Amino acid sequence: MTCIVVLAPAATASFAAIGTTATVVVSDRSAVGTAVSMLRDDIDALDLACSRFRADSEIRAVERAGTATGVGQTLATQIAASLRAADLTDGLLDPTVGSCLEALGYDRDFGQVADADDAVRPVPAPGWRSVDWNPRARTLRVPPGVRMDLGSTAKALAADLAAARIAGAIDGGVLVDLGGDIAVAGPAPDAGWRVRIGEAPDRPGPIIAIRSGGLATSGTTRRRWRRGGDLVHHLVDPATGRPGTGPWTAATVAAGSCLDANIASTAALLLGVGAPSWLEGGRLPARLVDTDGRARTIGDWPPEAVEG
Amino acid sequence: MDQPAERRDAAARRARLVARERGLARASSVTVRVAVAGAAATVAAAVVFAQTPPSTQAAAGPVVPGAAVPASGATVATEGDGGASRAGPPGTAGTDGDHLQPPNAVPEPTSGRHHHATSSPS
Numbered sequence: 001m002t003c004i005v006v007l008a009p010a011a012t013a014s015f016a017a018i019g020t021t022a023t024v025v026v027s028d029r030s031a032v033g034t035a036v037s038m039l040r041d042d043i044d045a046l047d048l049a050c051s052r053f054r055a056d057s058e059i060r061a062v063e064r065a066g067t068a069t070g071v072g073q074t075l076a077t078q079i080a081a082s083l084r085a086a087d088l089t090d091g092l093l094d095p096t097v098g099s100c101l102e103a104l105g106y107d108r109d110f111g112q113v114a115d116a117d118d119a120v121r122p123v124p125a126p127g128w129r130s131v132d133w134n135p136r137a138r139t140l141r142v143p144p145g146v147r148m149d150l151g152s153t154a155k156a157l158a159a160d161l162a163a164a165r166i167a168g169a170i171d172g173g174v175l176v177d178l179g180g181d182i183a184v185a186g187p188a189p190d191a192g193w194r195v196r197i198g199e200a201p202d203r204p205g206p207i208i209a210i211r212s213g214g215l216a217t218s219g220t221t222r223r224r225w226r227r228g229g230d231l232v233h234h235l236v237d238p239a240t241g242r243p244g245t246g247p248w249t250a251a252t253v254a255a256g257s258c259l260d261a262n263i264a265s266t267a268a269l270l271l272g273v274g275a276p277s278w279l280e281g282g283r284l285p286a287r288l289v290d291t292d293g294r295a296r297t298i299g300d301w302p303p304e305a306v307e308g
Numbered sequence: 309m310d311q312p313a314e315r316r317d318a319a320a321r322r323a324r325l326v327a328r329e330r331g332l333a334r335a336s337s338v339t340v341r342v343a344v345a346g347a348a349a350t351v352a353a354a355v356v357f358a359q360t361p362p363s364t365q366a367a368a369g370p371v372v373p374g375a376a377v378p379a380s381g382a383t384v385a386t387e388g389d390g391g392a393s394r395a396g397p398p399g400t401a402g403t404d405g406d407h408l409q410p411p412n413a414v415p416e417p418t419s420g421r422h423h424h425a426t427s428s429p430s
Contacts, residue, residue: 010424012424020430023425025424025425084405088406088407088408155430175424175425177425177426177427178430179428179430180426180427180428180429180430181427181430182425182427191418192416192418193424193425194418194420194422194423194424195423195424195425195426195427196423196425196426196427197426197427198426198427198428198429199428199429204426207418207419207420207421207423208415208416208417208418209415209416209417209418210411210413210415210416211412211413211416212411212412212413213409213411213412213413215415215427216427216430217427217428217429217430218429218430219428219429220429221429222428222429223429223430250429252427254411254414254415255408255409255410255411256408256409256410256411256412257409260408260409262430263408264408282407282408282410283410284408284410284411285410285411285414285415300414300415301414301415302414302415302416302417303417304417
């Protein structure tokens with residue numbers, strides 16, 4: 001189903017895709033059809049290449065092969081990004097957490113994940129260094145038993161790529177939002193792209209404006225379910241296979257790309273008390289919310305305006 | 309939509325996907341730079357990502373003359389910048405992707421209720 005809502009002066013279109021909502025906003029209203037078509041194509045390609053829930057996806061085929069397998073450009077780009085994320089975060093983000101998530105019960109589209117009475121039996125991630133990626137030959141080998149999950153990077157990178165591609169094809173600027181991972185490209189509106197920070201369903205956050213790059217929020221208040229007596233969520237510590245614990249329930253980061261914003265926001269939650277200094281060291285403006293609902297801003301994050 | 313129309317639509321989308329993947333594959337001998345830091349650089353990235361170059365040699369120069377190539381964190385290298393097969397090598401994703409890239413322009417405060425999108429936990 002496609003729902004189109006026009007907001008002056010930009011045009012917005014949203015549709016359901018890959019278990020979430022995809023939204024594209026263009027400053028040139030006449031370009032919205034083109035933008036939607038291009039975004040749909042990119043999402044289709046992403047899903048076919050990277051989904052761990054589709055038996056016919058390319059990543060699942062590579063897992064089954066167990067040997068070095070040539071991959072298409074979409075998967076190659078995503079694999080490279082996921083390994084870079086693992087490298088930059090010292091393994092906090094790890095594309096081999098698929099088996100961890102399956103052990104927690106997240107083994108199908110999230111909408112179909114159900115609470116269960118059996119207790120969690122966590123499985124640590126095999127580790128991203130076990131994956132053999134050859135960028136020159138564009139081949140990937142995933143050791144037997146390793147399940148890949150590109151969820152920490154795939155949507156964010158796809159948002160970046162789609163925004164860049166759409167901006168190259170239309171007049172004006174574009175914002176692409178894939179389930180809250182936001183990338184912008186091309187000329188920004190005079191007042192910037194206005195983005196509300198939606199840290200929790202019952203607590204809408206402030207609105208800020210960005211003009212380039214990307215913005216991402218990671219949090220533990222959504223995509224969570226019950227196993228045994230425990231409330232679990234999808235942000236897994238690869239070292240333990242358990243959902244991450246720490247002082248933050250949400251982290252929003254602005255960066256030069258949506259991919260980097262999402263890497264940083266996810267890593268910040270898993271870093272815990274070390275997150276503020278890590279973000280400051282990276283000159284990444286951020287907003288962290290703790291378990292009591294108190295917000296802490298980092299670096300050049302703007303002061304929060306009063307809504308009018 | 310009637311069934312023939314649905315079939316035509318599905319066939320058209322499959323054809324676009326095939327053409328898109330083919331175009332990307334032909335561009336795989338170059339470094340794919342995803343521009344997220346300005347209009348000119350965005351055009352450059354879109355050229356690489358969206359267009360099928362006439363030959364792999366022609367694809368070696370995808371950047372619009374004079375356009376600044378951003379040091380974007382989304383920069384991804386494919387063929388031509390790697391070495392032998394390595395497991396999880398540092399810098400896998402590109403020559404200038406060895407750190408998370410801060411925004412070119414810091415986020416700005418704003419007021420009012422109108423917003424284009426919501427950044428929610430994903």
